[in-house]
Structure formats: structure tokens, C-alpha cells
Amino acid sequence: MDPITTAIVAALAADLSKSVIQASYKALKSALEKKTGSSSDLLDSIDQLEKSPNREDRQSTVGVEVGIAKVNDDPNLVKLAEDLLNQIKDQPSGEQIINKIMNAGNAYATGDGATAMGNLNIKNNSGSIGGTNIKK
Numbered sequence: 001m002d003p004i005t006t007a008i009v010a011a012l013a014a015d016l017s018k019s020v021i022q023a024s025y026k027a028l029k030s031a032l033e034k035k036t037g038s039s040s041d042l043l044d045s046i047d048q049l050e051k052s053p054n055r056e057d058r059q060s061t062v063g064v065e066v067g068i069a070k071v072n073d074d075p076n077l078v079k080l081a082e083d084l085l086n087q088i089k090d091q092p093s094g095e096q097i098i099n100k101i102m103n104a105g106n107a108y109a110t111g112d113g114a115t116a117m118g119n120l121n122i123k124n125n126s127g128s129i130g131g132t133n134i135k136k
Helices: 003-013 019-036 041-051 056-069 075-089 094-102
Strands: 122-124 127-129
Touching (some): 003 056, 003 094
């Protein structure tokens, strides 16, 4: 998972009532809003995730929208995400939360020539497909 998606998902899994995490989360979300606009699909997906932070489909949607918006290309946004992750790591069980998210097995890719990294399981009506360098 990319650093921005990881930071958002981890912050929502952590205790946002802690002021330091809440402040870092708000700073990242505000910067994303400034970059993409308040009515962007990315901000909408984050708002939806905030309502149900444990839903993996919503977590994946945020990751897809992060990729589409290309916000990981902005070093300032990546720095805000890394700062948030560091704040979470400093909390009790913060590192465990981040590791759980990083090892969740979600993989997604957008655009031509995109590469998905992570644990990827593909299922269809005929059964499972697995391996590396799978192309269709």
C-alpha cells in the first residue's frame, strides 16, 4: 500500500481522539483537499472510509483514488503522510496497526503499464489463478 493510503487507513484504525494523530490526519486531509478539490473522488472516498474504516473495499477505493489523483508524486503530501505514520508508530500498538494494514494483502493498479505489488489473489468462476507476471 502506498504511504498516503497507509497513513489514512492507519489513522482511522488508530485512536483519532489523540490530538497529535488528529492534527496530523487533518493536515494531510486538508492538503489533499487543497491539491485535488473538496469534491474530488479522492476526498469522497476518504469521507466514505471515515464512516466505515474497517471496510476493505473502501480502503482499496482510497488506494485507487490516490493512484488516479497521482498525489504520491507530490513530495509535500508524502511527507505529511510519513509524519502521520510516525505519529501513529509512537502510540501504543501503533506499529502493530501499521503492520497489519501493510500486510492486509490488498493490491491494486491503475492505468496502462501499472504494476500491482502485494499479495494478489484472483478468483473467477473456474477457480483461483496465482503466480507472478500474470497478464491478460
